[in-house]
Amino acid sequence: MESAIDKHLKCPRTLSRRVPDEYEPPFSMWVGRADTQVKQVVMAYLGIQFRDETQRPAALQAMKTIVSTFELAEGPMHHDLTHHTDNQGYQNLMVVGYWRDPAAYCRWMQADEVDGWWSSDDRLNEGLGYFREIIAPSAEQFETLYAFRDNLPGVGAVMDGISGDIEEHGYWGSMRDRFPASQTDWMKPNGDLRIIAGDPAKGGRVVVQGHDNIALIRSGQDWADAEAEETELYFGEILPTLQDGMDFLRDNGQTVGCYSNRFVRNIDLDGNLLDMSYNIGHWRSLEKLERWAESHPTHLRIFTTFFRVVGGLDKLRLYHEVSVSDARHQVFEYINCHPQTGMMRDAQA
Template sequence: MESAIAEHLKCPRTRHRRVEDDYTPPYPVWSARAPAAVRQVVMGYFGVQSRGAGMQGRACAALMKIAGGFALPDGPGHHDFAHHVDAAGYDNMIAIAYWDDPAAHARWCATPEVDAWWRSEERLADGLGYFREIVSPRAEHFETMFNTPDRLEGVGVVMGGVSGELQEHGYWGSMRDRIPLSQTDAMAPSGTRAIIAGAPAPGQRVRIAGHENIAMIRSGQEWVETTGQERTLYLGEMEPVLREGMDFLRDQGLGIGCYSNRYMHHLDAKGAPLEKSFGLSFWHSLADMERWAESHPTHVAIFGSFMRYVQALNFQLQLRVYHEVSVLKADEQSYEYINCHAGSGLMNGLGAA
């Protein structure tokens, strides 16, 4: 068993973990590992927003245009496609892309084919909304966790390696303990979100600045390999409880510190749904996320449903689950929205009441 914190990211602790050194977790999990040379990653969420079935073909074509750019020099090492319907009833199709080198991402963004398309006035005139939410956490500022070691997701794919079984999991506070920065820093938030260009409304190009220590989580599940009792339990009992919690964060999350939540379903390259989903949310702080996880009725219900699920199956799961959690410095965040409604992403709550 080993620590979630890679050896090259360890330092003398000034803040304690929530468990003792001889703690043994109840079941195994693993973390993605990157070479020590990888000091920072980039996670890019490139979205197309539309409303109504009549716009879906155009939205899909726009998403494919964005994804086509990934094949250019310095493109991402991995990408996914996903879809969700937001609280205002808009369809959002998103390409999620990962780089293990911020310099490569910067070169890619500056490529004329990418930059000129994004800046074109046509983006405000074609009836679609567009956004790109780019976060680039340093290695000390994020953690990953997987319940299987053989197929990584998200940023884990570009990190390339996998740990042994981890010690820091299976207890409240383990998410914080897995982030290397937690060894010396409380990761408390400071400042506020700010509009730095435009105004949150359709017909606008809007840029939002994030504040210090916004927390972000992508937490996913894949049930394609489930069968029999496990599949029945997941689809009939666990997923509906998960969806209810995700909808609460989408619709009412601002009141508890959740700026934005999307419960997304993966799509294949042709736009067909896969048996994979994830929640993506941005929070005022890691502490706000922890409070929801530990005590809010919607997450208590999710946790209780999951524990009943794994106990009924004696911890022998075909369901794959994972997450990636980042605590983001202000200079690790860039949020841009074109012709999107005011509740989109990090604009949520910043428009006129």
């Protein structure tokens, strides 16, 4: 048994864990491990938004254009593609890229093929919406959790390996306890979301300024290799409770401190659905996310169902990653997206 916090990220605690030192979790879980050279990662969510199904070919082509730039020398080490329909009836494609070197990300973003495309006036006149939501947490500012040990998705794909059985899981507060920063920092938010350029009601380009310690959670499900029994378990028991919780946060998240919630389905480059999905949620703070998780009926049902089935999982792959980030390491930009998109909904003029 080992700590979720890697040895090189350990420091003397000034804040205690939620459980005593002799706590033993009821089942095995694992976290990603990165070597000491990884000081910061970049998580980039690049979106295309459209309303009319006739715009789908153009949206898919825009997605392919973004993916083609990943072939540049400084492109991400890992990426995935998703689709979802939001509660305003708009379809959204997202290209999600991960870097383990922020300098490489900056060089990629400044390339003519990337910055020139994003900055072009053509983006304003195509009838599509675009957004980019990018955060760059330090190694102390994110945690992972996996019910499996191979082919890690998301940020795990740019890490170097997997831990042994970890201590910090299976109890309320374990998510926070897996953050290296939690040893000395409450990770409290400061300030509010603010629109610093543009007007969401008028369309065009809009820039939202974030604040310190916005929390980002990606919680995923992969049933691609699951046998019939596990597939039935996912669709019959896990997905209905999960869908209820995700719909609540999508439609009512503002009441509990959730800025944006998207339950997305993975796709291939041609837009075909894959047997994987995940939720991506931006929260005002880790504390707001914890409070909802520990008290709201929709998440309590998710948590209870997971605990009941996790010990018997074989090919059904469940995981999550959670991060906080400094405001100076956040980018929230939108082009011709509807005003309820992402951070625009809760941003103050």
